[in-house]
Amino acid sequence: MRYNILIGGEAGQGPNILTQIIGDALIKSGNYAFYSRDYQSLIRGGHNFNVLTFSDEPVYSNDSKVDILVCLDSKTEELHKKELKTGGILMKDSKENMYYAGRIFKLLCLDFKILEESLKKLDKNFNENIVNAKKGYEEETKNLCKIPISKKNTYFINGNTGICNGALNSDINIYYAYPMTPATPILSELATVDGVKVIELENEIAVINAGLGSSALGKNVMVGTSGGGFDLMTEALSMAGVAEIPIVVYLSQRPGPGTGVATYTSQGDLNMALNFGHGQFPRTVAAPGDPKEAQEITNEAFYLSQKFKIPSIVLGDKHLAESYYTLDEESSIIKIENTTPFIRYNSYEKDSFGSATEDAQIIKANVEKRLKKYKEIKKELEKLPRFSVYGEPNSKNLIVSWGSTKGAIIDAIKDLDVEFLHIKYLEPFSDGIKENLLKKNLILVENSPTGQLAGIISKNTGLFIEDKNKILRYDGRPFFADELKKEIEKRLI
């Protein structure tokens, strides 16, 4: 059983809260749910929609066709009617989001008490909402009561919350940022936590330099941004490399180049994350595939940046950041020990006193110290999960991907003869990956126009992925499981 509900309307009509309430109730009654958000860069009006997918088995993505279409406005019907499956349910004729909550609760045999509790928690407009919800609940006549009712300890979170949890698990002291979609929600989320200083400065250049100033004094610091803001940070990140000041950077991708498409998704910044900054210096780059990995990888970024005094990049994207996933496992936590001394830091090559130097021998020794770190980091990483393997281990076919494509791939390959290798650490690249790729029909799935991971695999393993085996999406939208399945099937041997 796998259902998709599309809920659309104008910004301000509350499609998000409606989706959230239904998703929460589904999870509370023992199901798995996933929803993604598609919204425009505007505050009121326009067209926004969410797709909520749920099942009695784990779900990590949406499909291109939906079973239920909820129209808070007429535009939703106009734009999405073609996505409604034959025999699917069309809900329209009201502009009140909670009216539809009532109908869907009835339709899916969800407990109305859960809805009432959710509306109470919302606080705002309770009286109006409950009337609308009751009206909807009474008016709905159909039912799809195939939903099992059981209790599991699950929670429903998005990637950004995963990043925040990872930072909190690492005892973050200060978060600096300049607002930029899709990283902005980290600001508001951490701002509610006691003991964490959340500071917005005049631009990303100030953000990263202030971050390094605080980090040099022994604080656990993270900064967050998207591609454009990251571009502005790279000079200072290069300084962090030479000065050996730890810093964690959350880089949440959206489509570029330029301002690109502000509220949509992309994986186009992988090469940038691996190659930022002038000069050569070690860094780690890791990309979570779901909110649980976001928690763990953010925590590991604090650990690695502190241990090796390097920039550690957590590479996410809009799809991961703002989609909600059902998690049923707690993440593991590494205790962070801040070992950064209060000394003389320098953006120049420095002598043992921390002063600028032009001495050839010292320069050479400094460069070699940094080179040695590459090896030490690689060795340390052997203790951490650098990649995961799913699917059929004996298959001749192997899909490779990184980051947020993980969910759609796992959902798509359920009945296929294919193995799936998901790479978490892009830098350093694990030596263990190559043996998994040998003698396989390699297929790449990536939310980018060129499939950047293919180049990275070639560089590190000498193996090539043929262009015809690259499944790429670059329209700002995430992969849908049903469509992806068809694309994968075409490439299986």
Place this chain on the structure above:
Amino acid sequence: MPANLNSPTKAKQEVSHLSLLNTNTKPTWCPGCWNFQILAGVKNFLTKKIKNEEDKKNYAMVTGIGCHAKIFDYINLNGINSLHGRTLPTALGMKVAKPKLNVIAFSGDGDAYAEGMEHLIHAARYNSDIKYLVHNNQVFALTVGQPTPVTEEGFKDKTNPKGVKVPPINPIKLMLSAGATFVARVYADAKQIEDVLEEAFKHKGFAFIEIIQPCIIFHPDANYKKYTYMLKEKKHNDKSFEAAMKRAQEFDYNTLHRKTKIPLGIFYREKREVFEENIK
């Protein structure tokens, strides 16, 4: 102090604490550079405050990139020799991390008014408790003499053979407008620097101190000293914004004529909440 003369132990301590701030790095400023005066003034001030290694932990410095930044290697203090233009956000980050740390930040006029201008305006607005010294020699000296935003019109160099066509900014006016709570200008004179730092550290908040520091190679002294006068000798009211603005306009960094006056000293000071104490 006669007591010291009679106590050899105390005298010995005195000598050793003077050397607390010394480094082994031989200065590479040009012989006769006014930066030596700034270095002396800063060290004289710090020597009064820092008597032992423990005291030293309460002080930190931040520098940008350029001739001024070499001072980082000539004072034995912890801190960050940061990037060009990024002195102020770096210092801000240090104050946010440790609000009680005394942070002295140094910039050149390229750092402060060109590459880092956005940070300067916001630093004045934030009012973080940073003591900020701008070594203004009206030229990019370490890159051999190009004009900065405070170089006078008509200034010629290899990159501007026809002379600079745009007027300079007036940093004192700029800082007053941006809301700086302590605005001062001194000449590159050890005693003036020591004295202004004493006042700046009495002030809780952002202290903007501009130092007129002629570059003996690329922007020789236009005989500014002849035109200077001390504000405190003219009964200037440094609590009055209007009076400060009026005095700030007496010198436009551009033209020198018979009637030019270059006021030195503290233009303005006011109390305002400090950034790092105002965050949750």
